[in-house]
Amino acid sequence: MCTAGNAPMIAPSILSADFANLADEAAAVAKPGATRADWLHVDVMDNHFVPNLTLGLPIVESLLKATDIPLDCHLMIDNPDRWAPPYAEAGAHNVTFHAEATDNPIAVARDIRAAGAKAGLSIKPGTALEPYLEILRDFDTLLIMSVEPGFGGQKFMPEVLEKARAIRKFIDAEDLTLLVEIDGGINADTIEEAAEAGIDCFVAGSAVYGAADPGQAVAALRESAATARAHSDI
Ligand code: DX5
Ligand code: ZN
Numbered sequence: 001m002c003t004a005g006n007a008p009m010i011a012p013s014i015l016s017a018d019f020a021n022l023a024d025e026a027a028a029v030a031k032p033g034a035t036r037a038d039w040l041h042v043d044v045m046d047n048h049f050v051p052n053l054t055l056g057l058p059i060v061e062s063l064l065k066a067t068d069i070p071l072d073c074h075l076m077i078d079n080p081d082r083w084a085p086p087y088a089e090a091g092a093h094n095v096t097f098h099a100e101a102t103d104n105p106i107a108v109a110r111d112i113r114a115a116g117a118k119a120g121l122s123i124k125p126g127t128a129l130e131p132y133l134e135i136l137r138d139f140d141t142l143l144i145m146s147v148e149p150g151f152g153g154q155k156f157m158p159e160v161l162e163k164a165r166a167i168r169k170f171i172d173a174e175d176l177t178l179l180v181e182i183d184g185g186i187n188a189d190t191i192e193e194a195a196e197a198g199i200d201c202f203v204a205g206s207a208v209y210g211a212a213d214p215g216q217a218v219a220a221l222r223e224s225a226a227t228a229r230a231h232s233d234i
Contacts, residue, residue, distance in 0.1 A: 008225035009038035013205030026067035035215030039072040050150035088117035096120025147184030156185025168198030192228035
């Protein structure tokens with residue numbers, strides 16, 4: 001049985017939003033109904049793990065006060081052992097860190113969960129899934145990167161969907177409750193193939209905040225994913 005059962009989730013990335021107007025940008029995808037985002041994706045970059053610098057805990061704390069959409073914090077940072085748990089303590093819904101950034105992913109996940117958030121593991125396009133299969137019980141989400149992390153607006157890498165199909169089989173076989181997320185280059189042209197591969201949650205930055213109406217973009221992406229999934233044999 002396929003576990004990608006619930007409605008596809010859309011998580012707009014504020015990396016493509018206006019950083020001087022984040023409360024309004026969050027509100028644009030927060031109205032009740034089909035145009036409401038499921039999660040708001042917050043890209044934290046430290047200019048060490050990735051060659052770009054964005055925002056950190058103070059802005060996440062302000063965003064938490066400004067919106068009721070659950071925050072999905074994607075930490076593209078070194079030393080998540082030290083820096084990830086505070087995002088959970090602050091009230092983020094899901095805190096994802098990179099497998100490539102720590103030798104102790106299980107310990108970090110446990111700290112995040114102990115602080116009250118869901119724990120997410122992310123892997124870059126070139127990182128294999130196999131070494132991490134056995135630790136996924138300690139995680140709530142797996143974030144498959146479909147671009148090299150660091151920048152919005154890059155081209156989707158369809159070859160990572162092999163990992164999505166493999167993890168979907170593993171989840172079903174092992175009876176895991178793991179939500180599979182994809183991040184990078186998701187738009188009207190690419191979301192269908194990702195949905196067919198068994199993705200649960202779709203991060204979209206430029207496709208949502210580059211649209212004339214971000215809420216409508218959320219609704220359209222969710223609809224496309226749902227239709228594609230219904231036609232998929234995954
Ligand atoms: C890239 C970030 C993404 C980014 C996606 O490193 O993790 O979340 O915002 O942007 P798009 O959807 O434009 O590829
Ligand atoms: Zn991201």
